[in-house]
Amino acid sequence: MKKIMLITLTCALLLFACEKDEDKVTYQQGFPPENSPALTDFLQSHILGYGSIFLFEEGDNFTYAIRNMNENENTIKYFQYTSSEFNEYTKRIFSTENYASVLNELFNGKKGLREAISHEEDERLPVVTLEEGNVLSIKTSQNESSFSIPDNLEKEIEGKLLMNIYRTNEEGFILELENENTGERYYFFALHDLSEMDVFQDTELADAAGQEQLVPYYPLLEKINDSLSVIDYQVINTKTNELFITKDDDVFSEDYKYVYINGKTEPIKEGTQKIQKVEDYISGNKEINAEFELNYDEIDKELNLESAGIRLADIAYFNENCIILSLEFAEAITGSAGSTNVIIDLQEDKNNPTYYLVDLGL
Amino acid sequence: MSQRIEQLLNAHKLEAEEIVESTSSKLVKEAFTTAWNNLNKGSINASASGETIMFNYEQINSVIKKWIYDLEICLDEESRKFNRIEDPTGEEEWENFILKTKINDFVLPEYESLKQKIEEIDTAFANASLAYRSPLQQALNDINLLYNEINDIxxxxxxxxxxxxxxxxxxxxxxxxxxxxxxxxxxxxxxxxxxxxxxxxxxxxxxxxxxxxxxxxxxxxxxxxxxxxxxxxxxxxxxxxxxxxxxxxxxxxxxxxxxxxxxxxxxxxxxxxxxxxxxxxxxxxxxxxxxxxxxxxxxxxENLLGGLANTFPKPAESLKKNSTEYSNYLDFNEENQRVDNQFQHSNAYTDMNSExxxxxxxxxxxxxxxxxxxxxxxxxxxxxxxxxxxxxxxxxxxxxxxxxxxxxxxxxxxxxxxxxxxxxxxxxxxxxxxxxxxxxxxxxxxxxxxxxxxxxxxxxxxxxxxx
Structure with a gap:
C-alpha cells in the first residue's frame, strides 16, 4: 500500500513539475544570434525608417521613395536596394554587444544603401512636381496632366503643401499632402492613365468611402485580404465601404493585419497577451492568433535589476512574427533601475514564443 | 658588480634631472630629491622654476617603471653570471649577496616609493585643477559665444x-x-x-x-x-x-x-x-x-535622504544609490565636497546635503x-x-x-x-x-x-x- 502511495505521489510531483516547466518562460539575453525573415522585416522597418517610403518589393529588389521633409522639396525621388545589400549592411548587428549604438549607426549611415533610380526604370513610378498654388504636375508611363488641389477641394490652402508619395502599384498611385502649419492631411488618388483623379482630406475619407467615391481607387490600396485594405492609418472594408480604427487601448500591427489587445495600456499589463487577426477583431469574434505571457518580475530577476517596479512598458515594434517591447524599471526612492527591450519571436510557435532581452535603445 | 649598479643609478639620476627640468614642478623635484638622498646619490640640481608646470603622469611613471626593469634585468644577468661560476670564492659570494640586498631591499623599494609619490602628486594636481575647471569651462563658453556672435557663426x-x-x-x-x-x-x-x-x-x-x-x-x-x-x-x-x-x-x-x-x-x-x-x-x-x-x-x-546617502554611502549602495560617484566637478564651498579614492569632488549628493x-x-x-x-x-x-x-x-x-x-x-x-x-x-x-x-x-x-x-x-x- 505504502509503495502504491509513494508511486502515486512521485507521479503527481512529476506531473506538477512538468506543468510548471511548460508555464515557465525562458529568456535569452542578447540579440537573436541568427537572422530570420521576421528580424529582417524589423531591421528594414527601423533602419530605413520614416524618411524612406516603402513602395514595392520585386524579386530581390526593394523600391522606396525618399520622404520630402519640407515644402521646398517638391518632386519625388526613388531609390532601390537588394536584399543581399541590406543583409551585408546590417550583418554587424549580429556580432556586436553594443546593440543600441550599432543600430543607431546603421540608421544614420543608410545613405550608402540608397541607390537612386529613375522613374523610367519602372512603369509604376510617376513623375510628380508640386507647382506654385499647390498644383500637381503629373507624368506617368501612360499620360500626363496637371491637377489643382485647392480647386478640387474647393477651398483655399494657405502656403505650400508638403507632398509625398504614399503608395503605388500597377493600377495607379496615391500621394499624401500635408499642411505643416495646420496639420491637415490630404490624399490624392490617380490611376496611371490619369482617367480618374481625386483628392480628399483625411477627415473626409469615411464620408467619401460611404458615398462610394473611393471605389475606383480601391485597387490602389494595400490589401490585407479580399475585403480589407489600408488607408490613412486605418482599415477600410472595400465591400461595405466602412473605415475602422482600433479601440482606445488596442494597437494595429505595422502591416495592419493584426491587433495587439490592450497594447496601448500604459504600462502594458502583465499576464497573458493576446493578438488577433484584424478580420477577427473587426468582426468582434474571440479568435486569438497568438498568445504569450508577460511577467515583469521575471524579467527584473533575469536582468538582476532589483527594481521597485515597472515604470514604462510599451510596444516599440509589432508585426505578425515579431513584437518588440520597450521596458523601463523604476528604482527604490528615485531613478531608473534599468531598461531593456524584449524581442518576442513568434515565428516558431505563436503560443510559446522565444524571448530575447536586449537593450536596442528603442 | 656594484659598479654596474652605480652606473645605472647615475644614468637614472640624469634622466631624473631632465624630468624635473621639464616639469618645472617643485613637488616633483622634492620627490626625486628625497629618493636620491635616500639612495645616497646626492641631490637633484635641475631647476624647477619654469613658468609653466608640465606634469605628465603617464610619462614619468613609465620612466620609473623602466628604471625598475633595468635593475631587475641587471640582477637577473648578474645572478646568472654568478651561477655559472663552478666554485665561487668567498669574495664573489659576498659581492653577489651585497648586490641582491642593495637592489631588492634598498633601490627597488625607493623606486616604488617614488612611483607612489608621483601618483599622489598626480592626484593633488587633479584636485587642484578640478576646482578651476568649471570657471574655465564657463569662461571658454563665454569666449565661444562671443566669437560666434562677432563672426556670425x-x-x-x-x-x-x-x-x-x-x-x-x-x-x-x-x-x-x-x-x-x-x-x-x-x-x-x-x-x-x-x-x-x-x-x-x-x-x-x-x-x-x-x-x-x-x-x-x-x-x-x-x-x-x-x-x-x-x-x-x-x-x-x-x-x-x-x-x-x-x-x-x-x-x-x-x-x-x-x-x-x-x-x-x-x-x-x-x-x-x-x-x-x-x-x-x-x-x-x-x-x-x-x-x-x-x-x-x-x-x-537640503534633502534628508540625499544627505543620509552622502554621509553613509555604504547603506545607500545597498539601495543602488551611487552617492560617491565622481562627476568631474569640485565646488569651492568645502561643505559641498567629499573625498573618495583621494579625489576631492562634489556631486548631486554633496549638494543636496549642504546647500x-x-x-x-x-x-x-x-x-x-x-x-x-x-x-x-x-x-x-x-x-x-x-x-x-x-x-x-x-x-x-x-x-x-x-x-x-x-x-x-x-x-x-x-x-x-x-x-x-x-x-x-x-x-x-x-x-x-x-x-x-x-x-x-x-x-x-x-x-x-x-x-x-x-x-x-x-x-x-x-x-x-x-x-
Whole structure:
C-alpha cells in the first residue's frame, strides 16, 4: 500500500513539475544570434525608417521613395536596394554587444544603401512636381496632366503643401499632402492613365468611402485580404465601404493585419497577451492568433535589476512574427533601475514564443 | 658588480634631472630629491622654476617603471653570471649577496616609493585643477559665444526660436522624460534625445489618430526641416549624479555648439527631482536665454535622504544609490565636497546635503542683483507630487463617506521643499499633483515624471510659450 502511495505521489510531483516547466518562460539575453525573415522585416522597418517610403518589393529588389521633409522639396525621388545589400549592411548587428549604438549607426549611415533610380526604370513610378498654388504636375508611363488641389477641394490652402508619395502599384498611385502649419492631411488618388483623379482630406475619407467615391481607387490600396485594405492609418472594408480604427487601448500591427489587445495600456499589463487577426477583431469574434505571457518580475530577476517596479512598458515594434517591447524599471526612492527591450519571436510557435532581452535603445 | 649598479643609478639620476627640468614642478623635484638622498646619490640640481608646470603622469611613471626593469634585468644577468661560476670564492659570494640586498631591499623599494609619490602628486594636481575647471569651462563658453556672435557663426539648429529642455534627476536617464516629451509636443515638433554615452537620436512628431507618434529621422533629414516648430532636447547628463553646476556648464556648451544660445531662441526648461536644481543653475547662469522653468519633485531645500546617502554611502549602495560617484566637478564651498579614492569632488549628493537653493539665490542677490531681478521675472512653476490615503468613515458623527489625507512628501522630497517655499516670490506657481506611490520602496517620486497632470502642464507651457 505504502509503495502504491509513494508511486502515486512521485507521479503527481512529476506531473506538477512538468506543468510548471511548460508555464515557465525562458529568456535569452542578447540579440537573436541568427537572422530570420521576421528580424529582417524589423531591421528594414527601423533602419530605413520614416524618411524612406516603402513602395514595392520585386524579386530581390526593394523600391522606396525618399520622404520630402519640407515644402521646398517638391518632386519625388526613388531609390532601390537588394536584399543581399541590406543583409551585408546590417550583418554587424549580429556580432556586436553594443546593440543600441550599432543600430543607431546603421540608421544614420543608410545613405550608402540608397541607390537612386529613375522613374523610367519602372512603369509604376510617376513623375510628380508640386507647382506654385499647390498644383500637381503629373507624368506617368501612360499620360500626363496637371491637377489643382485647392480647386478640387474647393477651398483655399494657405502656403505650400508638403507632398509625398504614399503608395503605388500597377493600377495607379496615391500621394499624401500635408499642411505643416495646420496639420491637415490630404490624399490624392490617380490611376496611371490619369482617367480618374481625386483628392480628399483625411477627415473626409469615411464620408467619401460611404458615398462610394473611393471605389475606383480601391485597387490602389494595400490589401490585407479580399475585403480589407489600408488607408490613412486605418482599415477600410472595400465591400461595405466602412473605415475602422482600433479601440482606445488596442494597437494595429505595422502591416495592419493584426491587433495587439490592450497594447496601448500604459504600462502594458502583465499576464497573458493576446493578438488577433484584424478580420477577427473587426468582426468582434474571440479568435486569438497568438498568445504569450508577460511577467515583469521575471524579467527584473533575469536582468538582476532589483527594481521597485515597472515604470514604462510599451510596444516599440509589432508585426505578425515579431513584437518588440520597450521596458523601463523604476528604482527604490528615485531613478531608473534599468531598461531593456524584449524581442518576442513568434515565428516558431505563436503560443510559446522565444524571448530575447536586449537593450536596442528603442 | 656594484659598479654596474652605480652606473645605472647615475644614468637614472640624469634622466631624473631632465624630468624635473621639464616639469618645472617643485613637488616633483622634492620627490626625486628625497629618493636620491635616500639612495645616497646626492641631490637633484635641475631647476624647477619654469613658468609653466608640465606634469605628465603617464610619462614619468613609465620612466620609473623602466628604471625598475633595468635593475631587475641587471640582477637577473648578474645572478646568472654568478651561477655559472663552478666554485665561487668567498669574495664573489659576498659581492653577489651585497648586490641582491642593495637592489631588492634598498633601490627597488625607493623606486616604488617614488612611483607612489608621483601618483599622489598626480592626484593633488587633479584636485587642484578640478576646482578651476568649471570657471574655465564657463569662461571658454563665454569666449565661444562671443566669437560666434562677432563672426556670425551659427549652428545646425540656429533658427529654432522655441526650445524645450528636459532634465532628469539623480540615478536616472532620459528615457521616461523622452516619452513625456513625445506626449507633450505638437505635430511637426522635433525631439532630440542626447544619450549619456554620446549617441544622439532625432525624431519628428506626427499626430496620428489623435495621438502623438515619434518618427525617427537622421540628421540630414532633420536639417531639411523647417524651424517654425518647437525643438525639444531630452538631455542626459554626462555623469548620472553630477553636480548642477557641471550640468549647467555642459548644457551651455551643447547649446553653443547647436547654435541655440542667442537672442532669438527662448528656452523652456522642464525638470524632475534634482534636475530642477540643475535647470535652476542654468537659469542663474544664462537668465537671458531661459523663458520658463517647470519642475516636479525637486528638492529646493537640503534633502534628508540625499544627505543620509552622502554621509553613509555604504547603506545607500545597498539601495543602488551611487552617492560617491565622481562627476568631474569640485565646488569651492568645502561643505559641498567629499573625498573618495583621494579625489576631492562634489556631486548631486554633496549638494543636496549642504546647500539649499535659497542660499545661492541670496548670494546672487548680493553679487548680481540684475540677474536676481531676471529670475524674479522668469516664469517658474514648482509642482509637488504626493500620494494620498483614503479613509472610510461609517456613522461617525452621523457622517458616512470617504475622505482623503494627502502625504506631506512624495516619498523622497517634502511637499514644502518641492514647492520651493523658501524661494518665496522667485516661484510664480505652486501646484500639487496626486501621484500613486507606496512609501519609499515604490514612492510617488519615481512616477512623477510620467504623471498625466505633469504631462498636461508641460503641454500647456509648450503651447502658451511660443513666439
Amino acid at each position: 551659427t549652428g545646425s539648429f540656429t533658427g529654432f526660436e522655441n526650445v524645450s529642455v528636459y532634465i532628469h534627476g539623480i540615478e536616472d536617464t532620459g528615457k521616461s522624460f523622452f516619452n513625456t516629451a513625445v506626449k507633450a509636443s505638437s505635430h511637426g515638433d522635433i525631439i532630440i534625445h542626447e544619450y549619456r554615452n554620446g549617441d544622439v537620436e532625432y525624431y519628428e512628431v506626427k499626430r496620428v489618430n489623435g495621438e502623438n507618434k515619434e518618427m525617427k529621422i537622421d540628421l540630414d533629414e532633420l536639417e531639411s526641416k523647417d524651424t517654425n516648430n518647437r525643438l525639444h532636447l531630452v538631455y542626459e547628463t554626462e555623469y548620472e549624479n553630477e553636480h548642477r553646476q557641471k550640468t549647467s556648464d555642459d548644457l551651455a556648451e551643447k547649446f553653443i555648439e547647436m547654435g541655440l544660445l542667442n537672442d532669438e531662441t527662448q528656452i523652456d526648461m522642464f525638470a524632475h527631482s534634482y534636475g530642477g536644481r540643475r535647470s535652476f543653475q542654468f537659469a542663474m547662469d544664462y537668465p537671458d536665454n531661459v523663458r520658463s522653468i517647470t519642475t516636479i519633485g525637486t528638492p529646493y531645500d 539649499a537653493m535659497v542660499d545661492d539665490v541670496e548670494e546672487l542677490k548680493l553679487a548680481n542683483p540684475e540677474t536676481h531681478e531676471k529670475l524674479l521675472e522668469m516664469e517658474i512653476t514648482a509642482v509637488a507630487g504626493r500620494d494620498h490615503t483614503t479613509y472610510t468613515v461609517k456613522g461617525y458623527g452621523g457622517y458616512d463617506g470617504t475622505y482623503k489625507v494627502y502625504d506631506t512628501s512624495d516619498g523622497a522630497v517634502s511637499v514644502k521643499s518641492q514647492h520651493g517655499e523658501s524661494l518665496e516670490a522667485i516661484i510664480d506657481n505652486r501646484f500639487s499633483y496626486d501621484v500613486k506611490g507606496e512609501g519609499i520602496s515604490k514612492p510617488a517620486h519615481s512616477f512623477e515624471i510620467i504623471s498625466e497632470d505633469f504631462i498636461q502642464l508641460i503641454r500647456q507651457v509648450n503651447t502658451d510659450n511660443k513666439e
